Amino acid sequence: xxxxxxxxxxxxxxxxxxxxxLIEHDGVSxxxxxxxxxxxxxxxxxxxxxxxxxxxxxxxxxxxxxxLFDIDWDEFEEDDRISITHHVAIxxxxxFSSREAAALIAGLxxxxxxxxxxxxAALASLTAKLASGSTGGPAAVAVSADGxxxxxxxxxxxxxxxxxxxFDYRSAQGDRERRLVDPLxxxxxxxxxxxxxxxxxxxxxxxxxxDRMSALTVTDEDSSTVAADVQLSDALFETSPDNLTxxxxxxxxALTLLxxxxxxxxxxxxxxxxxxVIATLRVGHFHGLKRLIALxxxxxxxxxxxxxxxxxxxxxxxGLDQYTHTASSTDAASSDAASSSSADK
Amino acid sequence: xxxxxxxxxxxxxSLVLAxxxxxxxxxxxxxLSNVQGYxxxxxxRGDNASLERQFERDKDDIRELGVPxxxxxxxxxxxxxxxxxxxxxxxxxxxxxxxxxxxxxVTLLNLAGEVWREGSLSSESHRALLKLASLGxxxxxxxxxxxxxxxxxxxxxxxxxxxxxxxxxxxxPYFKPxxxxxxxxxxxxxxxxxxxxxxxxxxxxxxxxEPRTFLLSRIVGPVTxxxxxxxxxxxxxxxxxxxxxxxxxxxxxxxxxxxxxxxDAESRFVPxxxxxxxxxxxxxxxxxxxxxxxxxxxxxxxxxGPEVRVIRPVAMRDQVIARLRAVAEAHSAARDEAAGAxxxxxxxxxxxxxxxASRRQAAAxxxx
Numbered sequence: 001x002x003x004x005x006x007x008x009x010x011x012x013x014x015x016x017x018x019x020x021x022l023i024e025h026d027g028v029s030x031x032x033x034x035x036x037x038x039x040x041x042x043x044x045x046x047x048x049x050x051x052x053x054x055x056x057x058x059x060x061x062x063x064x065x066x067x068l069f070d071i072d073w074d075e076f077e078e079d080d081r082i083s084i085t086h087h088v089a090i091x092x093x094x095x096f097s098s099r100e101a102a103a104l105i106a107g108l109x110x111x112x113x114x115x116x117x118x119x120x121a122a123l124a125s126l127t128a129k130l131a132s133g134s135t136g137g138p139a140a141v142a143v144s145a146d147g148x149x150x151x152x153x154x155x156x157x158x159x160x161x162x163x164x165x166x167f168d169y170r171s172a173q174g175d176r177e178r179r180l181v182d183p184l185x186x187x188x189x190x191x192x193x194x195x196x197x198x199x200x201x202x203x204x205x206x207x208x209x210x211d212r213m214s215a216l217t218v219t220d221e222d223s224s225t226v227a228a229d230v231q232l233s234d235a236l237f238e239t240s241p242d243n244l245t246x247x248x249x250x251x252x253x254a255l256t257l258l259x260x261x262x263x264x265x266x267x268x269x270x271x272x273x274x275x276x277v278i279a280t281l282r283v284g285h286f287h288g289l290k291r292l293i294a295l296x297x298x299x300x301x302x303x304x305x306x307x308x309x310x311x312x313x314x315x316x317x318x319g320l321d322q323y324t325h326t327a328s329s330t331d332a333a334s335s336d337a338a339s340s341s342s343a344d345k
Numbered sequence: 346x347x348x349x350x351x352x353x354x355x356x357x358x359s360l361v362l363a364x365x366x367x368x369x370x371x372x373x374x375x376x377l378s379n380v381q382g383y384x385x386x387x388x389x390r391g392d393n394a395s396l397e398r399q400f401e402r403d404k405d406d407i408r409e410l411g412v413p414x415x416x417x418x419x420x421x422x423x424x425x426x427x428x429x430x431x432x433x434x435x436x437x438x439x440x441x442x443x444x445x446x447x448x449x450x451v452t453l454l455n456l457a458g459e460v461w462r463e464g465s466l467s468s469e470s471h472r473a474l475l476k477l478a479s480l481g482x483x484x485x486x487x488x489x490x491x492x493x494x495x496x497x498x499x500x501x502x503x504x505x506x507x508x509x510x511x512x513x514x515x516x517x518p519y520f521k522p523x524x525x526x527x528x529x530x531x532x533x534x535x536x537x538x539x540x541x542x543x544x545x546x547x548x549x550x551x552x553x554x555e556p557r558t559f560l561l562s563r564i565v566g567p568v569t570x571x572x573x574x575x576x577x578x579x580x581x582x583x584x585x586x587x588x589x590x591x592x593x594x595x596x597x598x599x600x601x602x603x604x605x606x607x608x609d610a611e612s613r614f615v616p617x618x619x620x621x622x623x624x625x626x627x628x629x630x631x632x633x634x635x636x637x638x639x640x641x642x643x644x645x646x647x648x649x650g651p652e653v654r655v656i657r658p659v660a661m662r663d664q665v666i667a668r669l670r671a672v673a674e675a676h677s678a679a680r681d682e683a684a685g686a687x688x689x690x691x692x693x694x695x696x697x698x699x700x701x702a703s704r705r706q707a708a709a710x711x712x713x
Contacts, residue, residue: 008352008353008354008406009406009409009410009468010468010472010475011353011354011473012357012358012361012406012407012410013353013410013472013475013476015354015436016358016359016410016412016476016478016479017475017476017479019479021346021478021479021480021481024354024481025481026463027355035481036478036481037475037478038474038478048688049360050352050354050355051358052357054355054358054362054381054651055359056359056362056363056366057363057379057380057381058366060555060711062598063381064627074619083359088366089361089362089363089366090365090435090438091363091474092435092438092439092440093439093440093479094410094412094438094439094440094479094531095411095413095437095438095439095440095441096385096408096440096473096476097410097411097472098412098467098510099409099466099469099506099510100411100469100470100472100473100476101460101473102466103457103458103466103469103470103473103474103505104454104458104462104467104470104551106460106466106495106539107454107456107458107459107460107461107470107495108453108457109458110495110539111453111456111457111460114493117453119375122450126446126450126453128455129444129446129450130454132441132443132444133440133441134411135411135412135437136411136510140467140506140509140510140535140537140583140584140589141506141536141537141538141584142536142537142539142584142585142588143495143538143539144538144539144540144541144588144591144592146540146541146542146617155382155473156490159490159491160490165646169598170607172443172609174607176607177542178426183490184490185490185491185492186491186492186493187489187492187493187494188492188493188494189493189494189496190495190496190542191541192543198383199696209612209637211612211616212609212612212691215389227489227490234492238658239673250527251471251525253433253518253520253526254520254565255567256499256500256562256563256564256565257520257563257565259498259562265703270549275526276530290650291648291649291650292648293647293672294647294648294649294650294668294669294672295644295648296644297644297647297668297669297672298668298671299670301675301676302676304569306678308667309676309678310678311649311678312672312676313672313676313677313678314648315651315672316650316670316672316673317669317673318651318667319647319649319650319651319653319665319669320648320652320666320669320670320673322651322654323654323662323666324521326666330695
């Protein structure tokens with residue numbers, strides 16, 4: 001679990017989760033407790049101080065001493081340790097909400113697409129436990145287990161064992177090369193898996209798509225670069241300033257179909273007719289663009305630059321050419337067959 | 346004590362404690378006048394309307410965390426809002442004692458929660474992990490150097506999960522595959538499922554009174570949540586049922602394709618193939634794939650341009666050819682010059698009538 005700013009609701013969930021943990025772990029150090037909940041030590045101290053002055057109105061309706069939580073203040077202030085000496089109302093972990101359970105269950109379903117997590121029986125029992133530990137109905141979110149990649153497991157083992165890996169890699173432009181890489185981090189986004197690693201032939205950190213790797217081997221050599229040596233961003237792709245600017249015309253209601261190509265806050269201009277708009281996109285190269293436009297055939301059209309239009313037209317034309325060539329070769333083959341069979345008779 | 350000295354979390358925490366501690370429940374007046382965070386702002390014999398509204402919002406926030414906050418009507422005085430009593434039964438609040446997790450399971454659940462780290466469900470998964478941490482089972486951090494993520498880009502996801510939970514009918518503009526414009530749809534949302542990399546909404550269409558599945562990527566405008574409550578089908582796991590139905594539809598259709606060896610198309614399609622043939626001399630190996638929707642599959646095949654060739658069925662082949670032709674024509678150099686000013690109506694003449702007609706025909710056959 002990692003640090004992120006908490007809203008009041010998250011803070012409440014934190015307080016309700018923290019109380020039973022502290023009751024069970026008498027005398028736990030602030031730093032240990034903070035690490036368990038993914039908060040800073042100061043956030044942990046703030047929460048403990050709040051719990052220590054909280055309680056129930058009680059018989060007197062006045063929040064008397066017996067109605068409040070209490071902690072060992074000396075131990076807390078001098079040793080930075082936490083002991084709850086009196087507790088009220090709650091002492092057990094709270095149930096999951098149905099959406100919380102759904103998030104975990106859908107996360108499990110996603111992970112089950114990886115061969116190493118494919119133990120269906122274990123997964124089913126865990127899912128059942130989460131369902132019975134939550135309030136509300138069955139999960140309304142599910143992920144089908146079809147997005148895994150068998151290369152994840154060996155790469156992850158190599159990463160944890162700090163072993164260098166080698167593989168054949170095909171670039172977006174289609175070039176192939178053997179690469180020698182110290183694995184640093186494995187990321188996925190839905191059905192796409194990526195390895196970030198120190199590429200020895202480039203002398204730099206590079207990102208690789210797992211589905212473009214083949215003949216993957218984990219070598220006996222130790223990695224010379226590990227994650228601690230380099231700064232890796234949580235974002236997989238960072239936009240570089242030298243990106244190409246493309247103008248695309250499409251119906252306004254189709255804008256969201258541009259997906260990741262359309263960053264938030266993209267401004268559009270009026271198009272050539274009332275329902276059309278012109279969006280300005282930034283791309284690294286035409287490789288992804290031509291695919292996007294072919295995917296949106298009849299919906300989106302590139303206006304400029306001319307090189308982008310040419311790349312798209314060429315892509316579509318080469319696609320079409322396969323059919324004209326195949327058609328003629330099939331005709332030839334069948335006429336050959338016809339003539340040979342007639343000759344046999 | 347000044348009212349603003351009490352933080353929101355302290356007020357919410359105090360409310361939960363008070364409602365767990367009470368056996369018979371507390372009335373709204375008792376809560377507002379006694380519970381920390383409310384009592385400081387409560388005016389005896391005064392107007393507490395804004396405090397009451399605060400309490401209503403707090404109840405919703407607490408319930409959203411899975412805390413079973415109950416409302417009990419007084420038997421003598423049914424219908425009187427002021428005599429409703431509120432409580433949280435401890436038995437329904439506590440995680441049942443038979444629910445326990447092994448360290449291996451906790452490791453896997455921590456990873457499962459991290460899957461939603463960004464965007465949709467990130468708050469829910471973060472809170473689930475806090476509750477998991479409360480069980481105190483020590484495990485190694487499974488996320489070192491490892492960040493498997495599900496990212497839902499579709500903005501409809503958030504409002505839809507919320508409407509599903511609250512069983513409220515929603516409306517949204519939907520751009521059906523193969524159509525040229527979006528139409529407003531009114532549905533009872535049941536489940537959100539990811540299948541073949543795409544997010545789908547399983548629902549009952551209110552206008553047609555029939556089950557309908559929608560692609561989230563094609564919900565092209567804001568989702569409006571109405572106040573109309575619907576009955577969820579009882580005893581049905583809608584998410585599992587939706588996945589099973591999508592799997593069933595997937596099995597119905599097959600296409601045979603040839604792909605360029607070593608291309609992105611090979612990476613994309615070959616792992617999904619249900620059958621493949623070896624390369625005959627001079628010919629590429631062929632692969633048989635299942636697909637759910639003819640229009641979407643034709644779009645996807647066309648997007649790979651020269652890397653994929655459709656062998657059969659003929660209808661799919663013709664659709665892909667029509668798409669490629671439309672793109673080639675809309676982007677041809679001749680059109681470039683003829684158009685003069687950029688954007689001089691490149692779209693309407695771009696899709697030949699035959700291509701559009703076949704798309705419409707195909708769209709009519711799909712269930713979406």
